[in-house]
Amino acid sequence: VRSQALKGHLDLLLLAALRSEPAHGYLLVQRLAVMSGGEFDLPEGTIYPALHRLEAARLVRSRSFVHRGRTRRVYEMTAAGERALAGERAEWERFAAGVMRTLEASG
Amino acid sequence: VSLDPIGEYLQSLAGRLRGWPWKRRRVLAEVEDHLRESAEVAEAAGADRAEAQRSAVERFGDTAALGSPRQGWSVPRVVVAAGLAVAAVVAAVVVVVERSSPSPRQHASAIKLVMRVAGVPVAARFKMSQLAGVVVVSARDGWAIGSASRGLRYPISKTFIGIAPVWPSHLVIYHWDGSRWHPFPAPNVPGTWFTQLSASSPTNVWASGGPGYDGGQGHLAHFTGQRWQLVHVPIPPKGGGHIFVSGVSPISSRLAFAVGAADPFYIHPAALRWNGRRWSIMRVPNGPDTDGTLDGVAALSASDVWAVGESYYHGPWQPLIEHFNGHTWSIVSSPPISGRAGLSSIAAISPTNIWAAGYWQNGHHGVALVEHYNGHTWTRISVPPAGTQTNVRSLTAARDGQLWLVGLRQTRTASYEPFAEQYTGQSWKLLALPTPAHGWSTLLSASALPTGGAIAVGYGSPRGWIYQPLVEQITTS
Numbered sequence: 001v002r003s004q005a006l007k008g009h010l011d012l013l014l015l016a017a018l019r020s021e022p023a024h025g026y027l028l029v030q031r032l033a034v035m036s037g038g039e040f041d042l043p044e045g046t047i048y049p050a051l052h053r054l055e056a057a058r059l060v061r062s063r064s065f066v067h068r069g070r071t072r073r074v075y076e077m078t079a080a081g082e083r084a085l086a087g088e089r090a091e092w093e094r095f096a097a098g099v100m101r102t103l104e105a106s107g
Numbered sequence: 108v109s110l111d112p113i114g115e116y117l118q119s120l121a122g123r124l125r126g127w128p129w130k131r132r133r134v135l136a137e138v139e140d141h142l143r144e145s146a147e148v149a150e151a152a153g154a155d156r157a158e159a160q161r162s163a164v165e166r167f168g169d170t171a172a173l174g175s176p177r178q179g180w181s182v183p184r185v186v187v188a189a190g191l192a193v194a195a196v197v198a199a200v201v202v203v204v205e206r207s208s209p210s211p212r213q214h215a216s217a218i219k220l221v222m223r224v225a226g227v228p229v230a231a232r233f234k235m236s237q238l239a240g241v242v243v244v245s246a247r248d249g250w251a252i253g254s255a256s257r258g259l260r261y262p263i264s265k266t267f268i269g270i271a272p273v274w275p276s277h278l279v280i281y282h283w284d285g286s287r288w289h290p291f292p293a294p295n296v297p298g299t300w301f302t303q304l305s306a307s308s309p310t311n312v313w314a315s316g317g318p319g320y321d322g323g324q325g326h327l328a329h330f331t332g333q334r335w336q337l338v339h340v341p342i343p344p345k346g347g348g349h350i351f352v353s354g355v356s357p358i359s360s361r362l363a364f365a366v367g368a369a370d371p372f373y374i375h376p377a378a379l380r381w382n383g384r385r386w387s388i389m390r391v392p393n394g395p396d397t398d399g400t401l402d403g404v405a406a407l408s409a410s411d412v413w414a415v416g417e418s419y420y421h422g423p424w425q426p427l428i429e430h431f432n433g434h435t436w437s438i439v440s441s442p443p444i445s446g447r448a449g450l451s452s453i454a455a456i457s458p459t460n461i462w463a464a465g466y467w468q469n470g471h472h473g474v475a476l477v478e479h480y481n482g483h484t485w486t487r488i489s490v491p492p493a494g495t496q497t498n499v500r501s502l503t504a505a506r507d508g509q510l511w512l513v514g515l516r517q518t519r520t521a522s523y524e525p526f527a528e529q530y531t532g533q534s535w536k537l538l539a540l541p542t543p544a545h546g547w548s549t550l551l552s553a554s555a556l557p558t559g560g561a562i563a564v565g566y567g568s569p570r571g572w573i574y575q576p577l578v579e580q581i582t583t584s
Contacts, residue, residue: 025137026144043168044145048137061419064136065351066300066317070143071136 010050012092013040015077015085018060022076025051051075059084112160113142142167236279237566238576242304242312243554249283250330251564252301252314253576278328280335288578294337299326303552307357315365317351325349331360343369343377343388350377356406357381364431366401366414376401376416376427378436391429391436399427403463405455409433415463417449426450426465426476428485441478441485445469448476454504458482464502464512475499475512475528477535490535493526494518505555508532511581513563515549525550525565527581538581548577559583
């Protein structure tokens with residue numbers, strides 16, 4: 001999937017990738033790749049502005065700690081993030097179903 | 108000197124990021140962790156180190172793709188703001204600054220002069236050095252702790268020299284004899300971070316901190332009159348990880364209390380008790396849906412101990428206050444704060460006169476949060492705003508009931524500078540501190556002097572990546 005197309009949905013995808021358990025940025029990139037079946041390939045640095053935006057919106061929160069001499073920041077979903085994910089997911093499913101119905105109707 | 112591709116990338120990114128310095132530092136630390144992990148994975152798979160680093164940088168993407176101003180990581184213009192090489196040994200210089208015409212908001216008489224002591228000797232090999240904690244035991248006895256890293260110098264161009272910190276950092280300890288600071292032998296615990304100092308007597312001084320590079324158990328450092336020794340911190344029995352100890356409050360050589368946060372993610376409040384021989388973990392209230400940390404502790408007696416921090420319960424972080432009555436810890440109610448807030452420091456003058464300080468992020472304004480306990484209830488006390496954003500790092504009380512609060516602030520004219528406020532016994536006053544000539548600096552900890560005033564420590568950066576210890580003595584008359 002092209003980066004531009006992916007960007008608009010990155011927030012939703014990051015929330016989905018964080019849902020099961022907290023993760024730091026690098027792990028999230030790996031998780032996104034696995035969860036999407038290798039479909040998503042974007043510059044790895046792209047996720048950080050998105051994570052910071054999600055944090056500012058209180059959909060995720062983060063804590064940092066020292067890991068092997070480096071400061072590692074781990075993100076996890078908040079209750080508001082859970083609600084946002086559920087809402088976005090329902091909207092996406094409606095949208096995707098609409099696209100599929102249209103394509104199917106075209107034969 | 109060989110070029111480290113990741114260091115080079117970070118250096119170029121550092122010069123182009125905009126915004127608050129600690130936000131920039133946060134971004135840089137996050138990017139560095141990502142790139143180094145990514146390179147380590149490639150290296151473990153067989154790639155050559157430099158190649159692994161280059162490919163990690165490539166996968167990360169061009170800095171220009173890191174975001175528009177709207178997305179937070181703004182790149183205003185392409186400039187190389189590389190750190191210039193500066194000698195790390197600072198000569199002992201005492202600058203006395205007299206504020207003859209303080210601005211209207213700043214108190215005129217409470218502080219007559221502020222003395223800046225810029226003379227902490229630093230080993231030449233340490234280019235990056237900071238002081239995190241200070242405690243004054245008597246008029247002629249005090250300690251400061253911090254960390255130091257070697258700096259790796261490498262050329263960026265013919266005129267710019269880049270400097271990157273080399274991990275792990277090392278614990279550094281200084282002793283104060285009432286007039287001068289002297290380096291003191293420190294235990295070798297590479298990577299472990301020590302952040303606070305506390306003392307009950309000249310032969311009972313504690314340094315608290317947490318696990319770092321060694322990945323082993325957490326350590327505290329204890330001075331009992333001859334030398335600093337490492338003391339183990341136990342791991343919680345039920346599925347817990349290490350504890351980062353934020354503060355210790357010693358009552359005697361045989362009784363002390365400590366608080367902090369436990370892994371995973373250091374968002375679980377923890378408390379410990381010292382019996383003269385070892386630390387043991389105490390039970391603290393912590394519901395399954397509640398995350399939190401305890402950051403400050405003040406023990407008045409074996410049955411009257413206060414701890415402050417912050418907690419999260421399906422909403423923004425809120426101040427957390429807990430009390431130990433000799434048998435159990437319990438959560439004590441405090442005024443709800445709109446927005447995000449937390450307490451990080453506590454100072455007890457008597458059982459009915461206790462102060463706590465922290466941060467309060469209310470919309471775009473970050474102010475100092477100060478709360479007072481009168482023996483019955485906690486109430487919020489307003490303090491003069493120090494800037495558009497403030498970050499309180501330390502609160503300390505003198506025996507006469509005066510209090511000092513230090514941290515860093517952003518104002519309309521300064522992007523990053525230390526601030527201090529003083530409680531005179533009646534009200535809080537914003538103090539005038541000497542403005543650094545260049546670069547930026549911050550104060551991380553303060554300790555009241557028995558003769559009046561306080562000593563505050565932190566670090567300053569004349570330029571770029573280099574940072575050096577900063578000691579300020581605040582004298583009132």
